[in-house]
Amino acid sequence: MASCLIEFDKNPIVFSPGDKVNGNVKMQISDEDFKARKVRMEMIGKAYTYWEGNVKNNHKIKNSGDIARVRHNCADHKGKIVYCRFETIVWKSDGSKHEMPSGEHIFPFSFQLPHWAPPSFEGDLGFIRYFIKVEIDRPWKFDDKFITCFTVLPSIDLSLIPNSQLPSKKHTCEEFGAVLWKGGLVKMEIRLPKQGYVCGESIPVKILVDNKTSKSFKKISLKLLQRITYTGFRDGFVNSQSHPCMGNEKEKVTYATRLNAQIRVEERKILEEIMDVRIEKNDKIDMEKAIIVPPLPPSTKTCEIIDVEYFLKAKMSTLGTLKSAVKLELPFIIGTVPTDKDRSFDYKKSVFGYAATSLKNRDVQKYAPLYPVYKFI
Known part of the structure; x- marks a missing residue:
């Protein structure tokens, strides 16, 4: 029997693009006659997306009156970009017996990570993941595999992002009532003092409402949303044209055409604040609600098949039997480095915890990336 522990030279296990990933694999062999041909070690960094096609069952009536079931399959879509793949044989049998000595092996x-590595991310339809994989090649048996993930985070400095320190606002005007019985206009506006934030920082959201309708509004909900856009291809997608696979020049590269591309958008509610209000006809309100950004991956568009964006969504609901609502969204940016470079932080697991990634991929395991949470109190 073999046990394996993959240890890194730093703690917490968070690296930046271009860093060297150093450590040791400690393997314990308890059997005297443990059969093995070789031990292979890999470091892999990749982005992966996958979703199944829809299956529809239609019925076609034949001339005889019998019903024939016609099955239409929409092809599965997937995307895969390998950013780095290093492989080395750390042990190999030197005889025909293929036996690995018992005891501890270190x-x-x-x-080295590529300089263009995107940030670690876990989602329902895809991930950006970096891991060390150890595989024991065993004759006439299933191979033993051990995988340990680690986090990669590029420096996304808010002071270097244009407009991140500028205020932002958005408004909407909606008319209530039927064609012959106009109910008037209601205006809702949300404002932010700036557009860029880091985890741990408070977002002061200002909401302004001017109600010129005959309706009363009773509730305003404010949601922090993460929106992920996944790209998949009917014939697969192995690597990008902009960045090669580092460490393995023989990695097969195929370029899928955009004609075969599809996107899927996943929206995850991170948190929601409910504010009970009473806004009558001709009322105006000016209110503010603070939302603290939890541990989250940064906004990113550096991966060709996974985009991560953030929005604040306000929804104002009316009283009465026939309920109506006014909705408004405002985007903002999450970075990894605040404008105040001296501010301290701790790494914490993603607010989603061990994401329920249910993809058909042999390297899938439960993993919660670490993100910097800054101290503002």
């Missing part, structure tokens, strides 16, 4: 490793 194999050091050192790999």
Whole structure:
């Protein structure tokens, strides 16, 4: 029997693009006659998306009156970009018996991350993941595999992003009532003092309402949303044209055409604040609600098949049997470095915890990336 522990030289296990990933693999072999041909070690960084096609069952009536079931399959879509793949054989059998000595074996490793590595991310339809994989090649048995993930975070400095420190606002005007019985206009506006934030920071959201309708509004909900856009291809997508696979020049590269591309948008509610209000006809309100950004991956558009964006969504609901609502969205940015560079922080697991990634991929395991949460109190 074999047990394996993959240890890194730093704690917490968070790296930046371009860093060297150093550590040791400690393997314990308890059997005297443990059969093995070799031990392979890999460091892999990749983005992956996958979703199944829809299956529809239609019925076609034949001339005889019998019903024939016609099955239409919409192809599965997937995307895969390998950013780095290093492989090395750390142990190999030197005889025909293919036996690995019992006891402890220590194999050091050192790999370098590419400078263009996007941030770690876990979602329902895809991920951006970096991991060390150890595989024991065993004759006449299933291979033993051990995988340990680690977090990669590029520096997304808010002071270097244009407009991140500028205020932002958005408004909407909606008319209530039927064609012959106009109910008047209601205006809702949300404002932010700036557009860029980091985890741990408070977002002061200002909401202004001017009600010129005959309706009364009773509730305003404010949601913090994460919106992920996944790209998949009917014939797959192995690597990008902009960045090669680092460490393995023989990695097969195929370029899928955009004609075969599809996108899926996933929206995840991170938190929601409910404010009970009473806004009557001709009332105006000016209110503010603070939302603290929890541990989240940064906004990113550096991965060709996974985009991550953030929005604040306000919804104002009316009283009465025939309920109506006014909705408004305002985008903002989450970075990894605030304008105040001296502010301290701790790494914390993603607010989603061990994401329920249910993808058909052999390297899938439960993993919660770490993100910097800054101290503002």
